[in-house]
Amino acid sequence: MNNTCPDFSMMASVMNSLLLQSALEKTGVQTRVQTAFAMQEVSEPYSRQRAIRHLEKGRVVIFGGIGAGTGNPLFSTDTAAAVQASEIHAEAVLKGTNVDGVYDCHSPDSNFIFEHISIRDLVSRGATSMDMMALTFCEENNIPVVVFNLLEPGNISKALCGEQVDTICNCSYVDPSGTVTGI
Structure with missing residues (x-):
């Protein structure tokens, strides 16, 4: 069979x-x-x-x-x-899913959602929002990943138009203090 x-x-x-x-x-x-x-x-x-x-x-x-x-x-x-x-x-991979972005499972407040995170940090934290092969491929090819709630009305249009929705995973990320993380 x-x-x-x-x-x-x-x-x-x-x-x-x-x-x-x-x-x-x-x-x-x-x-x-x-x-x-x-x-x-x-x-x-x-x-x-x-x-x-x-x-x-x-x-x-x-x-x-x-x-x-x-x-x-x-x-x-x-x-x-x-x-x-x-x-x-x-310009990016748009990952529509059933959650509101990438949550920080290591935070005392498990409801904390990253607005920005480097792909390297995402992988090191054991991300489950996307498979590791895909994340690694995006990192190696400098392709940001936008993780957003597909079920939230208007989010698809926002993601397509480049508006901030949920979490953006980049190959490098500059935090508010000016520190560059990732590649």
Whole structure:
């Protein structure tokens, strides 16, 4: 019997991409969904050049399918997003999730959310908001990660427009005293 679970996961990720596309287009944002496998009725095949061209035209490009672009179901969606961001020279990886950012689990107040943190600090603290391979890849390629609550109305638009939402993870961070941390 063939293991079809990875295929189901990739298809579920494409369905989520299509839902996101629908929501964005209802607000007037032009989008394109690209996938690693043929679904020509609802998406276009992944192409680095086409993705860059869409971005140049002001469109939002949504990559669907775990390991989209590689077609490899062994990559998490986080790692796939980091790889795609590097390939298209994206300004950031937007990590929509069900929490309000990255919490400091070492703080006496477990409700403390970082507004900014370096990726190196995030990894050293044992972050669980994103897998380590994806964080390391983003750090090595100088790609910031924006972690935000996907369920909070308006957060997707804010993240797309570069407004402050929840936590920004950079390769270096300057704290209020002027100290540089990270790379």
